[in-house]
Amino acid sequence: MPISxxxxxxxxxxxxxxxxxxxxxxxxWVGGRFKSGYGAIKYNGKTQKVHRVSANFYLNFDLGSNxxxxxxCDVNPCFNPDHLFIGTLQDNSDDMIDKSxxxxxxxTHCPKGHKYEGNTYLSKNGSGYVGRKCRQCTLExxxxx
Numbered sequence: 001m002p003i004s005x006x007x008x009x010x011x012x013x014x015x016x017x018x019x020x021x022x023x024x025x026x027x028x029w030v031g032g033r034f035k036s037g038y039g040a041i042k043y044n045g046k047t048q049k050v051h052r053v054s055a056n057f058y059l060n061f062d063l064g065s066n067x068x069x070x071x072x073c074d075v076n077p078c079f080n081p082d083h084l085f086i087g088t089l090q091d092n093s094d095d096m097i098d099k100s101x102x103x104x105x106x107x108t109h110c111p112k113g114h115k116y117e118g119n120t121y122l123s124k125n126g127s128g129y130v131g132r133k134c135r136q137c138t139l140e141x142x143x144x145x
Contacts (some may be wrong), residue, residue, distance in 0.1 A: 023082065024080055024082045024083075025080070026073055026075050026078040026080055026083060027054075027078055027079050027080040028075070028077050028078060029041075029050050029077040029078075029079055031050070033077060034049065036076060037076035037077055038050065038051060038076045038077065039051065039077045039079060041053055043063075044063070048063065049069075050077075050079045051069050051071065051076075051078065051079045051084055052069045053079075054069075054079040054080075054081055054084065055069040055081065055084050055086065057081075058081035059081055059084065059086065061086055067086050067087065067088060068086070068087055068088065068089060068091070068092050069084050069085075069086060070084065070085050070086070070087050070091065070092055070095055071083055071084060072084070072085060074099065074101065104132070110134035110136075110137055112134070112136075112137055114134050114136040114137060116132065116134065119134060119135045119136055120132050120133060120134060120135060
């Protein structure tokens, strides 16, 4: 049964799920969601991630900030402010590694079967994402063998 809460003067519904080791249970968003699983809410005329709006409302987080709102509980649709903390992209990456959620770090070969060891470089896209690339695949794509 959904429970109601007011965020920014708007009544919203969520359901509570069992505690995951914190003093309070997750508040799971039951409204619309982004493909990533994060809750979506219309706030100040813009569709926002609900956990960021919750951080704005309860933790005084500036929605215009480049900082991230991270989950202690690792549950994307959770917006319980007790489960949220503010950090940088690096903090998010470190948290992911600390919690063994970096699935790519254990990969030893690229999708074409080339060994990653000694055969990789880091590539940054326009959004600032840094990823590991296979040097051999890049050379083959450019016509070098």
